[in-house]
Amino acid sequence: MAGKPPPDVSALMPLPALAGAAPEYAVNQTPSFPDLNLFVSNPALGAAAAGLPVQDRVDLDMLGAQWGSAEFFELGRLANEHVPRLQTHDARGARIDFVEFHPAWHRLMQAGMAGGLHNLKWTGGSHLARCIRLYMAYQAEAGHVCPLTMTHAALAALQACPDIAGPWRERICSSAYDPSFRPWWEKSAVTLGMGMTERQGGTDVRANMSEAVAAGDHYLISGHKWFMSAPMCDGFLVLAQARAGLTCFLLPRFCPDGSLNGLHFQRLKNKLGNRSNASGEVEFHDAYGERIGEEGRGIRTIINMVQLTRMDCIAASAGLMRLGLASAVHHARHRSVFQRLLIDQPLMRATLADMALEVEAATALALRLAQSFDRSPQDPLEAVYARLMTPAIKYHVCKSAPALLYEAMECHGGSGYVEDLPLARAYREAPVNAIWEGSGNVVALDILRAAQxxxxxxxxxxxxxxxxxxxxxxxxxxxxxxxxxxxxxxxxAQTHARLIAERLAKMAAIAALDQLHSDLAALYCDRRIRGPVASTFGAHAGGRQAGPASQSTESKLLERAHACALVPA
Ligand SMILES: Cc1cc2nc3c(=O)[nH]c(=O)nc-3n(C[C@H](O)[C@H](O)[C@H](O)COP(=O)(O)OP(=O)(O)OC[C@H]3O[C@@H](n4cnc5c(N)ncnc54)[C@H](O)[C@@H]3O)c2cc1C
Incomplete structure (x- = not known):
């Protein structure tokens, strides 16, 4: 399959414009979500970016308009409607293990790479600027972010072996997108995936059974991975048992002699969400692998990736929550029920404002965590924050997203449940960030390790x-x-690890919000810690939480949420 021409990623036909919708269809119907600038319309992002270099803010403005455009939402729809297909063999019966994607996927990948989702940090940018970019890109389409986040994180692990990392790094630092299926050294740009999870044990990687046998300057890997996403990546970081124990290897799709490496994809998973992205089951048949880091130190090597991918899960979930809120507010501003716009009805206002409070908290947490990643090399306390809070915030934000998106869907009534809007897709997408890169209990227990x-x-x-x-x-x-x-x-402590995770994240949210908006911090504290804590949005108790101060904070929250529906691209 080497040399197969890349798919055409040039212009995609936009949906035909409806020439003047018939008025009876338009009565009391919410207009299409407008082109938005996802950066300019989000005050929290603007405030966080205020300390970034001017060029960063210019880029964020440009990318916010791109990822918030109707064109990009349409690309997202197309990429998820036309899911990837695995071709295991060619017409003659030879293995090709090629995954075919819709052109919309390639356009999204092209934009994601041009937008530096995979390389910004490695080319002099900050974690914070990258976090904001990822937060925005995820709103347009989630699946394509998977290979980009893995590529970004993989370089942290690859650096354990600078000789091997060097030439890969050059291609990771490229902002081009090269989807051709050729050996990596012939390509202008590459992406990387990872394979840790096996059938008999995902979290417990020590139970990995894949084997690596030394063969001169490389290893031959046999075994399988039960999940290995983004199979069209140019290489994969994989854990396998070598003589000294679990070890990290880099498996390129092509061997150094140009032949296809022994990665046999068995099938693609039929997933709840994340459908644009391919997630494969794979067998290794004497696959060529290069050792990364010492034998027996595989977990230590690959763990360098994990903090980074967890950070991305948080930014992604917070972005998805903002999309849900934006869409719900947009709908409430246009839809009348009982002769009154939803946005003017007290109960809908209370529901939306409470959702907005959660989105502000999730966004503040993602941004604060990214800042701690940036500050860690110089500031030991920030390094402790990053280590301890990454699992706590991942636990809380990634678990908050499905509930928020469900509520956003319900704000639309029946239309929210239908695939015409992006809500249903966002809702199906949301749980995966809580499952991969350390499921809820696993990250909660990781907090205990960090604390110990x-x-x-x-x-x-x-x-x-x-x-x-x-x-x-x-x-x-x-x-x-x-x-x-x-x-x-x-x-x-183990039994209480979930409670610890939740409390830590909520405290961190309040501390982060308090820096800019002490009123939001106070309301979040009242509703999410001081209690009684409601189990659904808008169901907060009376008393202090219903006083005039909280009403004015609610109005402020709605105004900030409104910004997403009012600011043109
Ligand atoms: C769409 C998708 C794509 C994926 N892509 C990749 C990929 O590219 N590469 C890759 O390597 N993996 C990938 N995964 C796998 C994913 O990372 C794992 O599914 C996840 O880490 C959990 O592992 P597991 O499925 O084996 O569950 P298990 O490890 O069996 O865990 C099951 C449950 O038990 C809980 N649990 C575990 N230990 C404890 C404990 N000590 N106490 C209490 N509870 C515990 C977990 O939190 C979880 O809820 C993907 C998964 C999905 C859904």
Whole structure:
């Protein structure tokens, strides 16, 4: 299959415009979601980007308009309607293991790579600028972000072996998209995937059975992976058992002699969401592999990827939540029920404002975490924040997204449940970020590991979250910090790991919100910590939470949410 011509990724035909929709169809119907600038329309992103170099902000503005355009949402729809197809063999019966994608997928990949989702950090950009880009791109289409996030993260692991990493790095740093199915060294740009999960154990990678046998300067890998996404990547970081134990290997799609490597894709998973992206089951038949890092140190090598991919799961989930909110607010501004616009009805306002509060918190958490990644090399306390909070925030934000998107869907009534709008797709997409890169319990338990390895730093970090807050929020958080530390130190910490994760993330959200909007922080504290905590959006209790102060905060939240529907591209 080497040399197969790349698919045409030039202009795709846009949907034909309807020449003046018949008026009876337009009555009380929400107009199509307009072209949006996903950057300009989101005050939280603008505030976070204020400290970035001017060029970053110019780029974010341009990318926000691109990813928020109706054209890109249509590309997203097409890429998910026309799902990838695996061709295992050619007409003569020879293995080709080629996955065919719709041109819309290639356009999205082209834009994602031009937008630096895979390389911004490696070409001098910051985690924060990349986080904002990913947050926006995910709203247009989620699936194509998978290979780009893996490529970004893989370089962190590859660097354990600078000789091997060098020539790959050059091609990862390219912002071109080269979808041709050829050996990586003949290509101008590459993408990388990873394979850890096997049938008998995903989380417990020590149970991996794939074997690696040394063969001169390389290894031959036999075995399988039960999940290996983005099969058209040019290489994969894979864990396999070598003589000294679990080891990380780089498996390119082509061997150094130009022949196809022994990666036999068995089938593509039939998934709930993330359908534009191919996720394969694969067998390795004496596949050529190069060792990355020491034998027996595979987990340590590949773990460098995991923090990065978890960060992306958080940014992605927060972006998806913003899309749900934007769409719900847009609908509520146009749809009348009982002769009154939904946005003017008290119960819908309360529901939307409470959703907006959750989106503000998720967004603040993603941005704050990205900043901690940027600051970690110079600031040890920020490194502790990044280590401890990545699993806690992943737990909380990725689990919040499905509930938020469900509610956003319901705000649209029946139309939300229909595939014509992007809501149903976003809802089906949402759970995967909580499952892959460490499922809920796994990341919750990871917090305990992080806390055990740095107990004093953890204690001062948790106390510091409270101490930096203003007003009476500080008192509530100080009490929560004490309780959380007691749980962390107690004999039942494993049993309480979910509670610890949730509390840490909520405290971090309040601390992050408090920096810019103490009123939002206070409302979040009231509704999500001080309690009674409602189990659905808009079902908060009376008293303090229903007073005039909270009403004005709700109005502010709706205004900030409105911005997404008001600012033109
Ligand atoms: C769409 C999709 C694409 C994927 N792509 C890739 C890919 O490209 N590469 C790759 O390597 N993998 C990939 N995966 C696999 C994914 O990373 C794993 O499914 C995930 O890590 C969980 O592993 P598992 O399925 O084996 O579940 P298990 O490890 O069997 O876990 C099952 C459940 O048990 C919980 N659990 C585990 N340990 C404990 C414990 N000690 N205490 C309490 N609860 C626990 C987990 O949280 C989970 O809820 C993909 C998955 C999906 C859905």
């Amino acid at each position: 390895s740095q107990p004093d730093e953890t204690a001062s970090l948790i106390a510091g979250l409270a101490d930096r807050c203003s007003g009476d929020v500080r008192g509530t958080l100080q009490a929560t910090a004490q309780e959380t530390l007691a749980l962390l130190r107690g004999g039942e």
